[in-house]
Amino acid sequence: MSNEQQAIVVDVVSDVVCPWCFIGQRRLDKALAAVPEIDVQVRWRPFQLDPTIPPQGKDRKEYMLAKFGSDEKLREIHARIQPLGAAEGIDFDFDAIKVSPNTLDAHRVIRWAATFGGDVQNRLARRLFQLYFEEGKNVGDHAVLIEAAGEAGMDAPVVTALLATDKDRDAVANEVATASRMGITGVPCFLLESRYAVMGAQETPTLADAIRQVAAAKARGELEPAAD
Template identity: 80%
Template structure:
């Protein structure tokens, strides 16, 4: 039996971060470019703005408060849209009416990590699509439950857990851990828990990083060293 090289990639991201959506697409392509390596992806939480209330804020006003003018917002969107289009993303920023608090979305993503092979990846992709391409409010529990169902989760369990505090502290603790690690922007790709690739790097850069870390692991360079 041939031993297939394998590595883990932990993606620290927020589902309202357009660069994270671009990064997700590029990571998918990078993994396709290294079929000789088994890559296991885990999604880790980060909040661009944890101060947004649970019910969210009007996105237009939120963006104006943050960036100062409609012209500045338009420039930001015009910069991102063609980069997204190149990755197959149809950004529709005008359709987004609510700037959501993403804590509950991250709780569902965490639960998806134990729901079966590929479920977490499907859920994260769906949440990106809902927010950026369909303008859905991904802070809304109904939207989250339906996304969970589409990803292959037990929607009844998600519907029962969401109104509770289940895993709220755990997710907030993970977000705090990211901050203590020095992660101040997303996406951040942590390869084999040791090497960080910051930002929505191009596909070739991500694929090369995967190859290098897999090779280092195969040589035993990532094993704990004896004291």
């Protein structure tokens, strides 16, 4: 069976401020390494955990307290996530995060990264997760986004010019709305060949097995046509 026959597309629906999406990204990377015989194209799709956050963002501590009710509850949540992240090589530093950003502009830059081809979009998604969760940077800030874009291999002056416009704001918002219509209420969600969904930050073997099964089914010509 050739690599060409086994080539599949995995769409990752995620938000850059979702810690489970960061964990899911690391597990997906490991899953891909476990199936080198399969040509997998990864595409990052937008989701906003809270699109109502203003463009300038909100104070992180105030926002999280309003959302979860108490410092104690918040500490419990972080204490549950941190060891899971550590197991994937993630050094979550929740205390370093000062701003809860609106992620629309981050998703616009991720969208543009796809046009550069290669691994640029993957590199950008990884870098934005690192900046927010490990370095406490505001990923709603244009300067942070432009620097990350340049590091990922994008043309920083082009990104600077595009961010100053409304380009693709509606397109990103429409993609987020489409995800909701598809029944995606939480992220990450891994869509294989636009047909099969793996919900949540599943363990690496689960993701690898799903990729193998879908690739094999595609190679046998058994996949149902995708809905319009």
